[in-house]
Amino acid sequence: MTDAKTKAAEAEWTHCLTPEQYRVTREGGTERPFTGPYWDNHETGIYRCVCCKTPLFSSDTKFDSGTGWPSYFQPVDKDAIKNIRDVSHGMVRVEVRCAECDAHLGHVFPDGPPPTGLRYCINGHALDFEKTA
Numbered sequence: 001m002t003d004a005k006t007k008a009a010e011a012e013w014t015h016c017l018t019p020e021q022y023r024v025t026r027e028g029g030t031e032r033p034f035t036g037p038y039w040d041n042h043e044t045g046i047y048r049c050v051c052c053k054t055p056l057f058s059s060d061t062k063f064d065s066g067t068g069w070p071s072y073f074q075p076v077d078k079d080a081i082k083n084i085r086d087v088s089h090g091m092v093r094v095e096v097r098c099a100e101c102d103a104h105l106g107h108v109f110p111d112g113p114p115p116t117g118l119r120y121c122i123n124g125h126a127l128d129f130e131k132t133a
Contacts, residue, residue: 013051021050024125025103028095033068036124045131046076052101053128056080057120063112065119070127072120073112081120083108096120 013026023029033039038047047057047070057072065071075081079099086095086107096105105126112119 017050018125021125024123025049025051025105028104029123030106031069031123031125036069038070038124038127038129039068041070041129043129043131044133045129047072047122047127047129049098049101049103049105050126050128051103052098054080054098054100056098056105056127057122065112065121067121069106069121070124071112072122073114073116073118075120081105096122098126 010026013022017025020029020031024031041059041062044059046055046059047062048055055076057070057074058076061072061074063071063073082097082099084095084097086093093107093109096108097103098105103126104123106120106122109119109121110117
């Protein structure tokens with residue numbers, strides 16, 4: 001059962017997010033590959049949660065995974081994200097969420113480059129980009 005506080009929070013999210021940002025972050029959706037923002041961004045800066053603006057990933061850890069989603073080999077701070085076991089769609093994966101606001105970001109896979117060997121495959125609609133000099 002949805003309480004008044006949950007309904008109020010949902011109303012706030014629908015007010016401050018685009019429909020696609022809401023679908024991805026609040027409903028656990030996924031954008032189509034090569035369609036979202038930032039998959040081909042090569043500027044220097046910080047990628048923040050689109051919902052709460054928490055810094056999540058740095059351009060220093062971004063790499064071209066060829067998947068069509070922004071990919072990173074590590075977060076800015078391990079405490080900025082949380083990993084959740086995801087058994088949807090007939091497979092076992094690790095979902096990545098913002099630790100601050102619980103926004104769905106994407107998934108992490110063990111096929112990334114050194115030094116971590118991880119690939120954080122993140123929906124561009126879950127991110128805001130802050131360019132740095």
